[in-house]
Amino acid sequence: MSVPSATIRPATRLYVEDGLAEGRTLGLARDQAHxxxxxxxxxxxxxxxxxxxRDGEWLAEIEGLGKGWCSLAVGAQVRRPGPEPDLWLVFAPIKRARIDFIAEKATELGCSLLQPVMTRFTAVSRVNExxxxxxxxxxxxxxERLTIPQVRPTRSLGEVLxxxxxERRLIVCAEWGAARPIAEALQAVRAEDQDEAQKTAGPWAILTGPEGGFAESELDALRKLPFVIPVGLGPRILRADTAALAALACWQAVLGDGAERPPADLAGFPAG
Amino acid sequence: MSVPSATIRPATRLYVEDGLAEGRTLGLARDQAHxxxxxxxxxxxxxxxxxxxRDGEWLAEIEGLGKGWCSLAVGAQVRRPGPEPDLWLVFAPIKRARIDFIAEKATELGCSLLQPVMTRFTAVSRVNExxxxxxxxxxxxxxERLTIPQVRPTRSLGEVLxxxxxERRLIVCAEWGAARPIAEALQAVRAEDQDEAQKTAGPWAILTGPEGGFAESELDALRKLPFVIPVGLGPRILRADTAALAALACWQAVLGDGAERPPADLAGFPAG
Structure with a gap:
């Protein structure tokens, strides 16, 4: 076992929408240049x-930069794009620091789409998407992701449902009423999918409520939907952000890409 | 299924060290009175x-209060004490907002002890225990926990080891080198423990590194220890706080109390 050389890849990574190919010159957005x-x-x-x-990850070098602009020369490709889990997080918005936290952690935990939803007890009236x-x-x-999660405009839970x-299964984090323990529910799906010789976990989503929890009528309605799997997260009442994160982590570990490792030449790099 | 009545238990819960019994009068600490x-x-x-x-949870009523003091009359018991998972979090300290976050989330996720450890790449020099x-x-x-995690004084990783x-097994979140996917590692232990007809998961701990990761020498030394299980948390490089949380959530789901439900008369209460 050896530590990968620090010269292989620069620590700074930027997401860019432009097409990437060796020899191309890119102009960065104002905030990235800054x-x-x-x-x-x-x-x-x-x-x-x-x-x-679309294009994976490429080396680049700063050609020139000034106030609000930067041009880069694109070098060699270091990672090809590949498939990623298709896991949405549908969540009731909560107050500012904790919603920032949800966006950060859901991204690290490989969520593919963030859908804020207004529920009956949601106390936040406006979401800054x-x-x-x-x-x-x-x-x-x-x-070290190659993708960024899509952020959808906020809608009511009813509209989203x-x-x-x-075909997209929906795990509902239910703090009361009938629910299967999350590990048991996920392992049952995994066993089923293996029986059917499916290679991927398919499209999934996780739904978490606001700090005040779901209303009885919301949980009752959710439980009747054929794609819903109500799960429990143990005996403690988790905050909304903790519940989202715990469910995402368990899903990735059991049904997602938890068995994959970071790209070998990245390991050991401090982020950023 | 019915929503529990909001009259069963008050939303405010305070941890007190004094012995609790019906009819006792308690004086609160200054910060709690405030x-x-x-x-x-x-x-x-x-x-x-x-x-x-030690005593579980009891109803109480404010008898009197003023600047910096409060006396309570203890009423009926509402929850008996019970066994809880024995899971330590051993973690390299990180900067302030994120270490606060680790303490909060580890508590929600049922961690029994917090042990800050200094590692080679730890950038924080002082921990406010x-x-x-x-x-x-x-x-x-x-x-809604009945216990609070013990916080140990900060020590070096070497001293702690x-x-x-x-007998305490140690899950090491290793972002590079040989490691088993966390779900696979935990399920293997679970299967083993069931074969041995053990009723409890026994004493465990999770170790996470600083933002810069573990040094090669640290991970090498850890891998040689008989109680260490190196695990991987998927292909993304998680922040230190995310790694701690993801590992705790997976452990509780597979080996901990993830199959338990919140006390029935609590469900539906907004926390605090």
Whole structure:
């Protein structure tokens, strides 16, 4: 076992929407240019990595930068794009620091889409989806993902369920009433899917309520839906953010990509 | 299924060290008296609950309160003490908001002891153990635990390992090198323990590194210890706080009390 050489890949990773290919020149967005110049204090010649879901991850070098602009020369590809788990997080918004936290942690835990939903006891009246998306992008840059979770506009729980795609199974974190322990529920699905010789876990979602929990009528309605699996997360009453995170972590461990390892040449790098 | 009545138990829960028994009068600590009077604005006659690990949880009523003092009359017992998982979190300290977060989430996830350890790449030089303990107590009050995690003084990783109790298994979150996926590792232990007809999961601990990860020499030394199980948490590089939380959540789901439900008369109560 040897520690990978620190020269293999730069620690700074930026998500870019432009197509990536060796020899291309990229112009960065204003906030990214500012970050490189004024926060990291990088100059021409500095090495970084750029990535997106379509093209994977590539080395890049700063060609020039100034106030609000930066141009990069794209070098060699270091990672190819690959399949990722299809796991949505549908969550009742909570107050600011904790919603930031949900966006960050859900991204690290490999969530593919964030859908804020208004429920009966949701106390927050407005969601800043742009801020959620910015937190998600930053977390993706830090955690070596190639994708960033999509952030959907906030809707009511009823609307989201009315439009629900039937094949997407929905784990509902239910703090009271009938529910299977999460590990048992996930392992049962895993055993079933293996019997059916399915290779992937298929499309999934996790739903968590607000700090005040779900209303009885909401949980009753959820339990009647054919795609819903109500699960329990143990005897303690978890905060909304903790519940989301615990469910995501268990899902990835049992049905997701928990058996994969970080890319070998990345290991040992401090993030950012 | 019916929603439990909101009259069964008050939403405010306080941890107290004094012995609890019906008819006793308790004097609260200064910070708790301040919290009831100035934050919650409660007065004489207000109902709350008090708890500790030894005596369980009891109803109580404010008899009198003033600046920095409060006396309570203890009423009926509402929960008996019971066994809880014996799961330590041994973690390299990280910067302030994130260490607060670790104390809160580890408490919600049923951790029994918090042991900060200095590792080679730990960037934080001083740990405020009192602050950790205060965060843990507050989280225990919110999440309906009867116990609060013990907070141990910070030590070096080497010292902690030198004194390690041999029967306590240690899950090491290893972002590189040989490691078993966490779900597989935990399920293997579960299957083994069931074969041996053991009733409990026994004493366990989880170890997470600092933001910069473990040094090669640290991971090498850890892997040689007979009680260590190195585990992987998937392909993304998780932040230190996320890794701690994900490992705790998976452990509780597979080996801990994940199959238990919140006390029936509590369900549906917003915390705090």
């Amino acid at each position: 970050f490189l110049r004024s926060v990291l204090r990088l100059g021409p010649g500095a090495k970084l990595a750029v990535f997106n879901a 742009e801020r959620l998306a910015a937190n998600a992008r930053e977390a993706a840059e830090q955690c 009315d439009d629900w795609p039937a | 919290f009831l009077r100035s934050v919650l604005r409660l007065g004489p006659g207000a109902k709350l609950a008090v708890f500790n690990a 009192e602050r950790l303990a205060a965060n843990a107590r507050e989280a225990a009050e919110q999440c 030198d004194d390690w109790p041999a």
